Amino acid sequence: MAVSNIRYGAGVTKEVGMDLQNMGAKNVCLMTDKNLSQLPPVQVVMDSLVKNGINFKVYDNVRVEPTDRSFMEAIEFAKKGAFDAYVAVGGGSTMDTCKAANLYASSPHSDFLDYVNAPIGKGKPVSVPLKPLIAVPTTSGTGSETTGVAIFDYEHLKVKTGIASRAIKPTLGLIDPLHTLHMPDRVVANSGFDVLCHALESYTALPYHMRSPCPSNPITRPAYQGSNPISDIWAIHALRIVAKYLKRAVRNPDDLEARSNMHLASAFAGIGFGNAGVHLCHGMSYPISGLVKTYKAKDYNVDHPLVPHGLSVVLTSPAVFSFTAQMSPERHLETAEILGADTHTARIPDAGPILADTLRKFLFDLDVDDGLASIGYSKADIPALVKGTLPQERVTKLAPRPQSEEDLSALFEASMKLY
Amino acid sequence: MAVSNIRYGAGVTKEVGMDLQNMGAKNVCLMTDKNLSQLPPVQVVMDSLVKNGINFKVYDNVRVEPTDRSFMEAIEFAKKGAFDAYVAVGGGSTMDTCKAANLYASSPHSDFLDYVNAPIGKGKPVSVPLKPLIAVPTTSGTGSETTGVAIFDYEHLKVKTGIASRAIKPTLGLIDPLHTLHMPDRVVANSGFDVLCHALESYTALPYHMRSPCPSNPITRPAYQGSNPISDIWAIHALRIVAKYLKRAVRNPDDLEARSNMHLASAFAGIGFGNAGVHLCHGMSYPISGLVKTYKAKDYNVDHPLVPHGLSVVLTSPAVFSFTAQMSPERHLETAEILGADTHTARIPDAGPILADTLRKFLFDLDVDDGLASIGYSKADIPALVKGTLPQERVTKLAPRPQSEEDLSALFEASMKLY
Secondary structure (H helix, E strand, O other): OOOOEEEEOOOHHHHHHHHHHHOOOOEEEEEOOOOHHHOHHHHHHHHHHHHOOOEEEEEOOOOOOOEHHHHHHHHHHHHHHOOOEEEEEEOHHHHHHHHHHHHHHHOOOOOHHHOEOOOOOOOOOOOOOOOOEEEEEOOOOOOHHHOOEEEEEEOOOOEEEEEEOHHHOOOEEEEOHHHHOOOOHHHHHHHHHHHHHHHHHHHHOOEHHHOOOOOOOHHHOOOOOOEOHHHHHHHHHHHHHHHHHHHHHHHOOOOHHHHHHHHHHHHHHHHHHHHHOOOHHHHHHHHHHHOOOOOEOOOOOOOOOEOOHHHHHHOOHHHHHHHHHHHOHHHHHHHHHHOOOOOOOOOHHHHHHHHHHHHHHHHHHOOOOOOHHHHOOOHHHHHHHHHHHOOOHHHHOOOOOOOOHHHHHHHHHHOOOOO | OEOOOEEEOOOHHHHHHHHHHHOOOOEEEEEOOOOHHHOHHHHHHHHHHHHOOOEEEEEOOOOOOOEHHHHHHHHHHHHHHOOOEEEEEEOHHHHHHHHHHHHHHHOOOOOHHHOEOOOOOOOOOOOOOOOOEEEEEOOOOOOHHHOOEEEEEEOOOOEEEEEEOHHHOOOEEEEOHHHHOOOOHHHHHHHHHHHHHHHHHHHHOOEHHHOOOOOOOHHHOOOOOOEOHHHHHHHHHHHHHHHHHHHHHHHOOOOHHHHHHHHHHHHHHHHHHHHHOOOHHHHHHHHHHHOOOOOEOOOOOOOOOEOOHHHHHHOOHHHHHHHHHHHOHHHHHHHHHHOOOOOOOOOHHHHHHHHHHHHHHHHHHOOOOOOHHHHOOOHHHHHHHHHHHOOOHHHHOOOOOOOOHHHHHHHHHHOOOOO
C-alpha cells in the first residue's frame, strides 16, 4: 500500500504557491485544459504562484480523454520548459497528462512505449527521479490525484491503455470542494459513477494473495495488487459516501455538503483502487470510449464525439457484477446493501442479481442512458468491443473470475439495454 | 494527511534486502535492542542483507523506553557510520531511536533540542533530507512504523517528550505477523492498549478545523492536526479490530489470525493518530512512565523499573473519556458500542460513564493492574504527575475539552483505582 498525500478543505488551493516554495520550486509548469484555463480554479492557482514569486508557464492544451498524441504534445512542452515542479488543475485527463509529461521530461531518452503498460507497451519499471507534482482535482471521480496511473487512447490501435507506476503518483493532492460547485449535473453524475465503480471493482477484485505472477522483487510488483485489507477500508468507505451523497450532489449544485463529500470520496476510492486495482467495468470501458462513433455527452464542452469515462464504466456494471458475484457473494451482497438493497432474506446464489438490480435502479434514478445501445452501439460492434478489451489484461486479470472471449461478448450483449 | 507506505504479509521481512538494493543502499545501519538481537526477526533481516550483498553495521544498544541519553548514543553511532539507509527491527523504542539517529545524522550541526517539541525543545521544522528508513515492528502497538513521531524520556526534567515531524516518518513499514507469535501475553496486552488508546484518542481529538493556531504556511502546521474525516476511518477500523481480536491475541500465542489482525490494527491506528494526534491518555502517560519508582512489569526483560507505555496510557482512559464525553457524546457512545456496550437505550449525558464502564470491564477481563495505585502511585504523587503533564501541550491541546490543573488532578485521582 503506497503513499498518497492529500490536503482537504475549502480554499486549500490557494496554498499551492507556499507548497511549491517549500519544495524549492522556481520554474513551474501549470497544466490545465482550455475550458478551465479562464475559470476560478486556475485563477486561484495563478494568483497563489504570483503572490509567492514563483515563475510559471501555462500549458492549457490538455485533451479531455487524452491520446498518445496529446500526451506527446504535453511532453514536448515539459521537455522544453525544463520545469522543476508541476501543478495539474482539472479532471483525470489533466492530471494524467501532467503525470506523463513529468515522467518523460524526467526520462528524456525513453521511447514513449517504454513505460506504457504491456502488452501494448514495454511496461518498464520507472527508476528515474521525477519532479514534484501537485494535483488539484476539479471533478469528483477519477481519484487521479492519489494514484500512479495515467490513462490515454492509443490512437493507432483505437484502445485505451495507460502508464502505471508508483513513481508517477502526485506528490500532493489538494482536495478543494470549492471547485466542485460549478460542475454541470452530468459531469457530477458520470464522475460519481467512476467513484462507484472504483469502489465496487477494487472491493471485489482478486484478493492480493491470489494474484499471479508474484514477482519476488518488490520493485517489479504491479501498482494494482488485488484487493487487500487496506484498500477494502477505502473502497467501502467511498461506497457509503456515494450511496449517501451522489444523488444529492447531482441534483443540487449548491449542496456543498454533498459535493464536498463526493470530492473526498473520489480521493478515498482512488487510494483504494490505486492499490488494489479495478477489473472488468474498467477493462471493458476502454473500447467503449475508444470506439465512440457519434455520441456527444450532454454537459461536456468538447469538439469531438465522447463517451465520458464514468459513463463508459458504469453501463456494464450490472452485467459485470452478476458475472463476478459467485466468487465472493458476501462482498457483492454487502455492497448491494450499502447501495440500498434489503438483503436480510437474501440467498447467497442471488447475490449477483441483487447487486445488478440495485445498480440498475440507482442508474435509472440518475437518468443514465439505457445501456450501450443508447450511446450508439449495436450487436455488430461486440466483436470489436471484445477485441478492444483483450489487451486490458492489467485490469481484466484482476477480475475475481477468469473470462473467455465468449464471456466478454455476453457481458457486452447484456449491457446493451439496462432497464 | 500523509499516508504511509506499508507492506503486509507473513514473511515480508525477508524482502528487506531487495528493498534496500532497490533504494541503492550500500552501507546500512541495523538498529535493534539486546533482547531481539539474537532472535528470528533480526536474523531474517541480516540474512536478507547478506543475500543481497548489502554491507551493514548492527546497533543493538537501543533502550526500551528510550531517553535523551540513549537517543544521543544512537545518534553518535549513526554519525560515525555515515550510513545511507537504516533498518529498525523492534518495538516503538527501536523505531523511535532509529528515527532520531537518522534525523540528527542527517543534520549534524543541529543541537539535540532543536527538533524536540516545544516548550521543552525548539520544535524547529525539519528541512534537511533524511536517509531511507525501513521499519520492521515486532510488537503490535506503537504504530511507529507509520508515524513521524519519536518519543523519549528527557531525563533532566523526568518527563517524556518527543520529536514530531513528517520528515522522520519511515520510508516503508514491513508488517510481518510472524514476528508477533512469540510475544509474551503482557506485551501483547499492553501494546494492544496503546492501539486502543490511539484509536479512541484520535477519534475524539479536537476536530482539525477547530485547532488553533492555524499556521498559514503548510510546512509549519503540526504533524498532529486534530481529528479529520480520514483519520476517523483508520481509528474506527482499528478499534473494531481491537474489539474483535485483542483478547484472543493476548490469551493464545498461537492464534495467528488474532495476532496478525492486531499487527495490522497497530499500523492502521498509527496512520490515524499520526495525522490526527492523541490527547489526554497519552499526555498524562508520559509522567506516569517517567516518574516510575519501583514497578517492574511482568514479561519485560529490562534492568530498570518500567511502566510499559501501553499500560501507562490505558490506566487513565476511563477517567479521561468520562471527562471528554460531553464534547462529542455520539462519538463516545459509538466507540463504547464497538467495544461491546449495548447503547440502544443510552442517553446522551451518559455517554461518558458508559464508555468508562465499558473500558473498565475490558481492562478487568484482560487482568490489568487496578489503577495507578497498584503500580506504585499515591495521592501524594498527583502534583508531580500534573506537573509532568503540563509540558505535553502538543497532545493535551488536542483534547476536545480544555483542562485546568485541577481537572488534571481529578483525572489522576480518579485513575488511582479502576474496579
